[in-house]
Amino acid sequence: MTIHAPERSTLDATAPKRSSGRKIKLLPYLLVLPAVVALLVGMGYPLVWQIYNSFREYGLLQQFGAEPTFVWFDNYLTLLTDGFFWTVLVRSLVFMVVTAGMTVLLGIGMALLMKAVNNTARVCLQVAMLLAWAMPIVAQMTVWNWLIEDRNGVFNYLLSKLPGVDYIGHNWLESPLSFFAIASTIIVWASVPFVALSVYAGLTQVSNEVKEAAALDGASGFQMLRRITLPIIRPILTILILLQMIWDLRVFAQIELLQGFGSAGDQYDLLGTYIYGLGIGQSQFGMAAAAAMLVMFVTIALSAYYVRELLKEDS
Template sequence: MSSTTLENPTAERSSGSQPERKKRKSPLPWFLLAPTLIVLGVLTGYPLIRLIIMSFQEYERAQLMGVPAEWVGFQNYTDILTDPDFWTVLTRSFVFMIFCVFFTMLLGILIALLMLRLNKGFKLLTSIGLLLAWAMPQLATMIVFGWIFDTEYGVVNHVLTSITGNDWMGHSWLINPLSFFFVAGIAIIWQAVPFIAFTMYAGLSQVPGEVLEAAQLDGTSPFQRFRLIMVPFVRSILTVLIILSIIWDLRVFTQIFALQGVGGISEQTNTIGTYIYQVGMAQGHYGPASAIAVILVIIMMAISYYYVRQTLKEEEL
C-alpha cells in the first residue's frame, strides 16, 4: 500500500532560520523634539545662515538703508586672513583664554576638594558665596572691578600704598595691556569658578569612599588618590568643563568691552569678541565682521569635535 506524503509549505521553515524583523522605531521622540528643534532653527539656524550670507557680501552701513549688497565671494575671508591685526587679536585671545581656563579649572577643583572636607555649616557658607559670585551680572561685576582698580580712588592702589609705603595712588591698571588682561582675568575667573566648583563637587562626591579608604590604607598620598582614583571617575566631567571653559573664555566680550570703556586702549586689548564689534559696529564693515564671526564658529566647532566624538564613542559601548 502506497502512501502519499503531503508537503506542508510551512514545514521547510524553521524557527531558527527566520530572520528577525527589525523593530520599527517610534516617531514619538521626533514629535516631542519637534517644538524644540523648530525654536532652535528659528533662533539659531536663521541668524547663522544670515551671518554666512553676509560674510560673502560687501555689506556696509548703506545696506542698512535698503541698498542691495554686492556679492564679493571669498574676498572678505581673504582680507581677514591676510590682515596681521586679525592674527594678533586671535593669538592674544588664545593666550588669554589659556590663562583663564587654567586658573579657573585649578581653583574650581581645589574648592570642590575643599567642600568635600568641610562640615555642613562651612559648606553652606561656601556655597552661598559661590552662588553670589555666579549670580552677579557680568556688567555689574566689571563696574565693581573697575572701581576696585580705579586710578584715583581704587581699593587696590590704597592697600598697596599702605603696605609698601610707596605712592600707588594715580597708578593706572588699565593703560598697560598686560595689567589690563590681569584685571580682566581676575574678574572672569572669579565668576567662572563657581560653576566649575559645583560641578566638580557633584562629580567627586560620587567617588566611592571605600575605594579612597582602601587606597589610603595602602599608603597612597592625597595627590595620588586624586590622580589615580578621583580623576578617572570624573574624566568625562573634566572634559566637558574644559571644553565649555575654552569656548566661553575664547568668545568673551562683556568684560573686555566694559574695561575698555573704563580706561583700556581698545587697539591693544581687543580680543576676538570685541574685535568683531569694532570692525562691524564701530567701523561699519559688516561683511568682514561676519567673516570673522564665521571663522570663530569654525574654531568653536573644531574645539567641540573632540567632546562630540568621545560622547558618541561612549554611547556605542
C-alpha cells in the same frame, strides 16, 4: 496524535507587545523632535543669514539704502591677510588657554575644599559662590572698577600703605599685561563657582567603598585623587573644559566695559570686541560676519577633541 492550533488569545497577547515595542522606540525621537525643530528655527536661520552676509560688502552707500554687493570670498581673504586679525586671534587663544586653565584648576580646588570641610563651612562657601556667580556682569564690572580705579581705587590705596610703595594714580588698564591680567582675574572669579559646584556634584558620586579600598592598599591622598577620583569624574571635567574654552574664546562684555573704563580704547581687542567694532563701530557688516564665521570654525576645531572624548564616554 492530534495537533491543536495555537489559541487565538495567545496570538492576541503577543501582537500588542511587538507594537508596544515599536512605539517605545519611537517615543524618545518624538519627544526630542520639538526641541530639534526649535533649535533649527532659532539658530539655523541666523546662521544661514550670517553666512550669506559674509559674502557681501557693506559700505557707505549701503548706509543710505543701496543694495550690498556680492564679493564672495573677498571678506575672508582680507581678514586672513590682515596682520591685526591674526594678532587678535593669537591673543584671544592665549587668553582663552590661561583663563580656562586657571578656572578649571581653581574650581577643582574649591570643590575638594568643599568636600573636606564640615557642613557649615561648606554651606557658607556654596552660598558665597552662588552670589558671585549670580551677580549681573554690569554689577560685577562696577565693583571691579571701584577696586582698580586709578585715583580712588581700593587696590591702589591698600598697596600704597606698604612701606616705600606709592600706587596712587596708577592706571591698571594702561599696560597690556596688567589689562589682560585684570580681565582674566574678573572672568576667572565669575566662572569658578560654576566649575566648583559642578565638580563637587561629581565628587559626591565617587563611591566611599572604592576610596576605602584604595586607602587599605596604601594609596596616599594625591594618588587617590589622581588615579581614582579624577578618572571617575573625567566626563564632567571634559564638558567643563569644553564649555569654559568656548566661553572664554568669545568673551565680550567684560573686555568691552574694561576698554570703556580705561584709556587704551580698542587697542586691547579680543575676538568678541574686534567683531563688534567691525560691525557696529565701522559698519563693515560683511567683514564682521566673515570674522564671526572664522571664529566659529576655530571653535569647532578646538572643540573637536573634547567632543570626540564625550562620544567615546557615551559609547
